[in-house]
Amino acid sequence: MIRSELLQALAKENSGLRADEIERVADVFFDEIAQRLADNGRVELRGFGAFSTRERDSRRGRNPRTGEAVDVPAKRVPYFKPGKEMRARLNTD
Structure with missing residues:
Protein backbone atom coordinates (compact mmCIF):
# COMPACT_ATOMS: atom_id res chain seq x y z
CA MET A 1 0.00 0.00 0.00
CA ILE A 2 1.27 3.44 -0.87
CA ARG A 3 0.42 6.73 0.85
CA SER A 4 -2.35 7.69 -1.59
CA GLU A 5 -4.04 4.31 -1.09
CA LEU A 6 -3.81 4.75 2.67
CA LEU A 7 -5.42 8.20 2.42
CA GLN A 8 -8.21 6.77 0.25
CA ALA A 9 -8.86 3.98 2.76
CA LEU A 10 -8.96 6.49 5.62
CA ALA A 11 -11.36 8.71 3.65
CA LYS A 12 -13.63 5.74 2.98
CA GLU A 13 -13.71 4.81 6.68
CA ASN A 14 -14.10 8.43 7.87
CA SER A 15 -16.61 10.08 5.55
CA GLY A 16 -17.12 12.94 8.00
CA LEU A 17 -13.60 14.25 7.43
CA ARG A 18 -12.46 16.33 4.47
CA ALA A 19 -9.52 15.11 2.36
CA ASP A 20 -7.21 17.84 3.69
CA GLU A 21 -8.07 16.84 7.28
CA ILE A 22 -7.25 13.20 6.57
CA GLU A 23 -3.98 14.19 4.94
CA ARG A 24 -3.11 16.36 7.95
CA VAL A 25 -3.78 13.45 10.34
CA ALA A 26 -1.50 11.19 8.28
CA ASP A 27 1.20 13.89 8.15
CA VAL A 28 1.12 14.39 11.92
CA PHE A 29 1.18 10.64 12.54
CA PHE A 30 4.23 10.00 10.36
CA ASP A 31 6.02 13.19 11.45
CA GLU A 32 5.65 12.24 15.11
CA ILE A 33 7.08 8.76 14.50
CA ALA A 34 10.00 10.22 12.53
CA GLN A 35 10.69 12.88 15.17
CA ARG A 36 10.63 10.36 18.02
CA LEU A 37 13.10 8.14 16.14
CA ALA A 38 15.30 11.17 15.36
CA ASP A 39 15.34 11.91 19.10
CA ASN A 40 16.62 8.34 19.62
CA GLY A 41 13.26 7.26 21.01
Whole structure:
Protein backbone atom coordinates (compact mmCIF):
# COMPACT_ATOMS: atom_id res chain seq x y z
CA MET A 1 0.00 0.00 0.00
CA ILE A 2 1.27 3.44 -0.87
CA ARG A 3 0.42 6.73 0.85
CA SER A 4 -2.35 7.69 -1.59
CA GLU A 5 -4.04 4.31 -1.09
CA LEU A 6 -3.81 4.75 2.67
CA LEU A 7 -5.42 8.20 2.42
CA GLN A 8 -8.21 6.77 0.25
CA ALA A 9 -8.86 3.98 2.76
CA LEU A 10 -8.96 6.49 5.62
CA ALA A 11 -11.36 8.71 3.65
CA LYS A 12 -13.63 5.74 2.98
CA GLU A 13 -13.71 4.81 6.68
CA ASN A 14 -14.10 8.43 7.87
CA SER A 15 -16.61 10.08 5.55
CA GLY A 16 -17.12 12.94 8.00
CA LEU A 17 -13.60 14.25 7.43
CA ARG A 18 -12.46 16.33 4.47
CA ALA A 19 -9.52 15.11 2.36
CA ASP A 20 -7.21 17.84 3.69
CA GLU A 21 -8.07 16.84 7.28
CA ILE A 22 -7.25 13.20 6.57
CA GLU A 23 -3.98 14.19 4.94
CA ARG A 24 -3.11 16.36 7.95
CA VAL A 25 -3.78 13.45 10.34
CA ALA A 26 -1.50 11.19 8.28
CA ASP A 27 1.20 13.89 8.15
CA VAL A 28 1.12 14.39 11.92
CA PHE A 29 1.18 10.64 12.54
CA PHE A 30 4.23 10.00 10.36
CA ASP A 31 6.02 13.19 11.45
CA GLU A 32 5.65 12.24 15.11
CA ILE A 33 7.08 8.76 14.50
CA ALA A 34 10.00 10.22 12.53
CA GLN A 35 10.69 12.88 15.17
CA ARG A 36 10.63 10.36 18.02
CA LEU A 37 13.10 8.14 16.14
CA ALA A 38 15.30 11.17 15.36
CA ASP A 39 15.34 11.91 19.10
CA ASN A 40 16.62 8.34 19.62
CA GLY A 41 13.26 7.26 21.01
CA ARG A 42 10.97 4.31 20.41
CA VAL A 43 7.41 4.16 19.08
CA GLU A 44 5.22 1.22 20.04
CA LEU A 45 1.84 0.56 18.43
CA ARG A 46 0.20 -2.23 20.42
CA GLY A 47 -0.84 -5.15 18.24
CA PHE A 48 1.17 -3.80 15.30
CA GLY A 49 4.81 -3.44 16.31
CA ALA A 50 7.57 -1.17 17.51
CA PHE A 51 9.80 1.26 15.64
CA SER A 52 13.25 2.04 16.99
CA THR A 53 16.74 2.78 15.71
CA ARG A 54 19.89 0.72 15.71
CA GLU A 55 23.49 1.81 15.56
CA ARG A 56 25.64 0.75 12.63
CA ASP A 57 29.41 0.91 13.08
CA SER A 58 31.63 2.58 10.53
CA ARG A 59 33.08 0.14 8.06
CA ARG A 60 35.09 -0.23 4.91
CA GLY A 61 32.78 -0.55 1.90
CA ARG A 62 33.21 -0.85 -1.84
CA ASN A 63 31.92 1.30 -4.67
CA PRO A 64 30.04 -1.27 -6.81
CA ARG A 65 30.62 0.69 -9.99
CA THR A 66 34.42 1.09 -9.70
CA GLY A 67 35.36 -1.50 -7.08
CA GLU A 68 37.18 1.23 -5.15
CA ALA A 69 37.24 0.92 -1.35
CA VAL A 70 35.35 3.66 0.49
CA ASP A 71 34.85 4.50 4.16
CA VAL A 72 31.22 4.24 5.29
CA PRO A 73 30.60 6.35 8.42
CA ALA A 74 28.75 5.12 11.50
CA LYS A 75 25.03 5.80 11.40
CA ARG A 76 21.66 5.08 12.95
CA VAL A 77 19.11 3.16 10.92
CA PRO A 78 15.38 2.62 11.52
CA TYR A 79 14.28 -0.80 12.76
CA PHE A 80 10.81 -2.33 12.96
CA LYS A 81 9.88 -5.27 15.16
CA PRO A 82 6.42 -6.69 14.45
CA GLY A 83 4.15 -7.28 17.44
CA LYS A 84 2.85 -10.65 18.56
CA GLU A 85 -0.60 -10.08 17.03
CA MET A 86 0.93 -9.00 13.71
CA ARG A 87 3.08 -12.13 13.54
CA ALA A 88 0.03 -14.26 14.35
CA ARG A 89 -1.98 -12.68 11.50
CA LEU A 90 0.87 -13.25 9.06
CA ASN A 91 1.39 -16.87 10.01
CA THR A 92 -2.12 -18.30 10.04
CA ASP A 93 -2.07 -21.73 8.44
